[in-house]
Amino acid sequence: MKTIYVGQLCHGSTALHRLWALQQLGCQVYAIDTTLPFGRYGRTNRFKRLMLSIAFRTNQFVDWKRVDSNLHRLSKNDKWDILWVDKGQQLDPQTLRLFKARQPQAKLVNYSPDDMFNPVNQTVRWTLGIPLYDLHVSTKTYNIPELIHAGAKDALFVGNAYEPTIHKPYDLTPEEVKRLGSDIVFIGASEMERDQSIEYLASRGLKIALFGNGSAWNRYENLYPNVSIHPGFIVDANYAKALCASKIALGFLRKQNRDLQTTRSIEVPACGVFMLAERTQEHLALFKEGEEAEFFASNEELFNKARYYLDHPAKRETIANAGRQRCIISGYSNAERLQPVLKYLSSNKS
Incomplete structure (x- = not known):
C-alpha cells in the first residue's frame, strides 16, 4: 500500500518504530517528519516552550515542517492508499478535507499512543479533525467509545508494542x-x-x-x-x-x-x-x-x-x-500489532 506517514520521526520516537513496522509489512512509505526544529528530546528554551504552549492552546500554529503544504502537494501527485497521521495535533482539518477530496480512495488513519481525551494532549485542530479520519487507532481502551461519541467514523484498539531491533537483551560490559x-x-x-x-x-x-x-x-x-x-x-x-x-x-x-x-x-x-x-x-x-x-x-x-x-x-x-x-x-511487536489495522483497511476499501 502506498502510504504517507506523518509523525515525529526523531530517534527514540515510537512513531518511527511504527513507520518501520509498516515498511516491514509491505507498505511503500513516504515520510513527513513533524519533529520540531529544536528537537523532541533536545533542550528547549523558555521562549520556544512558551510559543509552543500558546500554539497548542490557541490553535495558532507555525507549520515548522511545512506539513500542510507538503500534503497539499502530495495530494496532487500519484495515487495514495493510506494517509497515516500519528497524533497530528498541529494538522489543519482543511488539509484533511482537501486530501480526501483529491484522493477519495485513500484511507485517512489517525494513530495515538496517548490519552487524547486528556486536555493536555488535545488541540482544537485535532478535535475538529476527529470525524474526518476513516479510522482512529488507539492504545487506550477507554478512548474507543470516547472517539465514537466525539464523531469518529470508526475506532480500533491495538495494544502497546515493542521494537525487536531495539528492545531486546544486551550483553553489557x-x-x-x-x-x-x-x-x-x-x-x-x-x-x-x-x-x-x-x-x-x-x-x-x-x-x-x-x-x-x-x-x-x-x-x-x-x-x-x-x-x-x-x-x-x-x-x-x-x-x-x-x-x-x-x-x-x-x-x-x-x-x-x-x-x-x-x-x-x-x-x-x-x-x-x-x-x-x-x-x-x-x-x-x-x-x-x-x-x-x-x-x-x-x-x-x-x-x-x-x-x-x-x-x-x-x-x-x-x-x-x-x-x-x-x-x-503473543505477538507484541509493532509489526504484529499493526497487522490488524492494515487488514481492516484492506477489507474496508469502499
Whole structure:
C-alpha cells in the first residue's frame, strides 16, 4: 500500500518504530517528519516552550515542517492508499478535507499512543479533525467509545508494542553495568504518585537508578546516597541497555493519562528484564502475575516484592525470561500489532 506517514520521526520516537513496522509489512512509505526544529528530546528554551504552549492552546500554529503544504502537494501527485497521521495535533482539518477530496480512495488513519481525551494532549485542530479520519487507532481502551461519541467514523484498539531491533537483551560490559545499573531502575518522567513510591523505596535502603526529568528527584541524591540520578532523556539502544543493566525495572502508569498499560509495559519484558508494575486488568491480561511479570497495588506491596525478588535472583530471572517469551509468542511487536489495522483497511476499501 502506498502510504504517507506523518509523525515525529526523531530517534527514540515510537512513531518511527511504527513507520518501520509498516515498511516491514509491505507498505511503500513516504515520510513527513513533524519533529520540531529544536528537537523532541533536545533542550528547549523558555521562549520556544512558551510559543509552543500558546500554539497548542490557541490553535495558532507555525507549520515548522511545512506539513500542510507538503500534503497539499502530495495530494496532487500519484495515487495514495493510506494517509497515516500519528497524533497530528498541529494538522489543519482543511488539509484533511482537501486530501480526501483529491484522493477519495485513500484511507485517512489517525494513530495515538496517548490519552487524547486528556486536555493536555488535545488541540482544537485535532478535535475538529476527529470525524474526518476513516479510522482512529488507539492504545487506550477507554478512548474507543470516547472517539465514537466525539464523531469518529470508526475506532480500533491495538495494544502497546515493542521494537525487536531495539528492545531486546544486551550483553553489557562491566563498565556499562557500573555506569547504568542498579538494583532497581525507572526510566520516565516525574509525577507525584511515582515520586512518592520512589521515595518509599529509597527511604528503606533500596538502590535505585532514575533516568529522565523529575524536579522532585533532585533532592534525592542528597537525602539518599542509594539513589543515582541520570537527568535527560535516554532513547533507543541506550534506553534498552539502561533497563538491562538493572535487576528490576519499575512500571509506573501516568494517572493524568488514565493509563492501564504503556509502551514501557511491553518494552521492559521484551528486553528480558524483570518488570514490577502497577496492577491493572490490562497488565494482568498481558502477563501472568508471578510467572511473566510482577505487579503491585500499594507502596508496601511494591517494597515487599522488590525486596523479595532482589533476594531471590533465580526466580527473578525465570520470570524475566518468561516475560520476554510472552512478548514473542503473543505477538507484541509493532509489526504484529499493526497487522490488524492494515487488514481492516484492506477489507474496508469502499
